[in-house]
Amino acid sequence: MVEQIYTVSFSAMGSRCEVRLAAADAAVARHLAMRAIEEVRRIEHKYSRYRNDSVVARINAAAGLRRVRCDQETAALLAYADTLHASSEQRFDITSGVLRKAWDFRLAVLPRPEVLAGLLPLVGWHRVEFDDESVFLPQQGMELDFGGFGKEYAVDRAAEMLTIMGVTQGYVNLGGDMRFIGPRPDGAAWEIGIQDPRDMSATVAGIPMERGALATSGDYERFIELDGRRYCHVLNPRSGMPVSYWRSVSVVAPLAITAGSCTTTAMLLERDGLDFLERADVRYLAIDYEGRIFRRT
Structure with a gap:
């Protein structure tokens, strides 16, 4: 008997989310989905910058004061952040989240230059001291922010729970x-539409997925527009200003954390982003500032 597809929707990490799976009935599907959702919640609670009791809050509160002990999971994420920093020409920097204090994408106002100038000295992953047991931010006011890959890590962990x-x-x-565990019950691939970054009611392409992961970064997720120019939420850690070369970058990779890191790195590298994606040997679809589409299938 071919199982039916069930969808369990929920909210997490500021996003609309879902677990979609084949199961014998709705009760079984919900039971399985809830285990995956619990894992997403665990990661959100542990690493959210919005919770005072999170690991990230504890590390940030100790900036300039003392080292903070880390468990194995946190140490592994710090090591991954270090790898991303090295492979992105130091553009992927998890200390750059502090720049959000200058940017409010709910208001069409640019940050004052003196505000950005005061925050930029707090950005610098190369200054962070860490090992397998602890981490230290050397200057008060510095912060870690796992938002650059935390959601993708949670996707992978949830999918692994289901598996x-x-x-x-x-x-x-x-x-x-997205992380795909397997095809539809009839063996067909899931057809995933890629958002048109300038028309939210349209897609620019469809990507068939059976296994692996798909992630997208774009300048349409959070942005403001002033005098005909778009300022998006992806910020260059050196200048504190938004990147502007790519409208969107989508990547297919074995893991969501890999796919998401590649999309963000390509956005941050701007004109050199395409060369990075080629070196990473991933499938991608990228749309530049003129609307031109580049893809590797």
Whole structure:
């Protein structure tokens, strides 16, 4: 008997999310999905910058004062952040989240130059001291922010939970960052539309997915427009200003954390982003500031 597809929707990490899977009935589907959702919640609570009791809050509160002990999971994420920093010409920097204090994308106002100038000295992953047991931010006011890959990490962990429980068909979707466990019950691929970054009611392409991950970064997610220019939420850690070369970058990779890191790195590298994606040997679809589409299938 071919199982039916069930969708369990929820909200997490500021995004609309869903677990979609094949199961014998709705009760079984919800039971399986809830285990995956619990894992997403665990990661959100542990690493959210908005919670005073999170690991990130504890590390940030100790900036300039003392080292903070880390468990194995946190140490692994710090090591991954270090790898991203090195492979992105130091553009992917998880200390750059402090720049959000200058930018409010709910208001069409640019930050004052003196505000940015005061925050830029707090950006610099190369200054962070860490090992397998602890981490230290050397200057008060410095912050870590795992937002650059935390959602994608949660996608992977949720998908792995479902796999452990025997799910073989379905996917996890956290705000557009997706990890696929297997095809539809009839063996067909899931057809995923890629958002047109200038027309929210349209797509520019469809990507068939059976397994692996798909992630997209774009200048249409959070932005303001002033005098005909768009300022998006992806910020260059050196200048504190938004990047502007790519409208969107979508990447297919084995893991969501890899796909998401590649999209963000390509956005940050701007004109050199395409060369980075080629070196990373991933499938991609990228749309530049003129609307030209580049893809590798």
